[in-house]
Amino acid sequence: MHRSFDEGYRLLPQYCEQVNRTNPGSIASVYGNPIDNCFQRLFISFQASIYGFLNGCRLLLGLVRTYLKSKYLGTLLLATGFDGDGALFSLAFGVVNEENDENWLWFLSELHDLLEINTENMPPRLTILSDRQKGIVDGVEAYFxxxxxxxxxxxLSESFQKEFSNMTLVNLLWEAAHALTEIEFEAKTLEIEEISQDAAYWIR
Known part of the structure; x- marks a missing residue:
């Protein structure tokens, strides 16, 4: 807040050491580019967040990203749980130089290690929600x-709308998503198929 951005980046290793020392069980790591040692990645999960997720949240994780607006830009990656009331509960975050498949694979690897260290067995019932970024899809398959x-x-709806630009189809897609049974889902999918076989194939 009171110094330069450059000084802030230089202090990150010290900050991570302090987090690990004063918050036992927390995970805080900063990584530099091996060529010039410039900032590349940061991963942080506080012990209270890890404990809270494993002991008070549903086994449901949302993976999202948001772009940073500071001088050096970058991307914030987030793994967010949901508590018993459905409120968001932050488990871990990472800061990377850019959003790409390699950085998502790294983030999911760190997330896997975090959960493996703190549980006897990886929760088999874990559900992960995300967009269709290839790095996330590959990372979930590899680590979870x-x-x-x-x-x-x-x-999904945004991609579908770009592909077919038909609001009737988009509305039917949402109705299919809200179906409570497989029979209801198939009925909505058949309605979509009557309008566009390509759209039904895309959904399936």
Whole structure:
């Protein structure tokens, strides 16, 4: 807040050491580019967040990103749980130089290690929600093979609308997503198929 951005980046290793020392059980690591040692990645999960997620949250994780607006830009990656009231509960965050498949794979690897260290067995019922970024899809398959990977309906709906630009189809897609049984889902999918076989194939 009171110094230069450059000084802030230089202090990150010291900050991570302090987090690990004063918050036992926390995970805080900063990584530099091996060529010039410039900032590349940061991963932080506080012990209270880890304990709270494993002992008070549903086994559901949302993976999201947001772009940073500071001088050096970058991307904030987040793993967010949901408590018993459905409120967001932050488990871990990472800061990376850019959003790409390699950085998502790294983040999911760190997340896997965090959960493995703090549980006897990786929760087999874990559900992960995200968009369809290739790095996330590959990372979930590699590091959470027993998890169910659901795609965020907002992202799915946006992709579907770009592909077919038909609001009737988009509305039917949402109705299919809200179906409570497989029979109801199939009925909505058949309605979509009557309008566009390509759209039904895209959904399936």
């Amino acid at each position: 093979p027993t998890a169910f990977h659901g795609i965020c309906m907002r992202h």
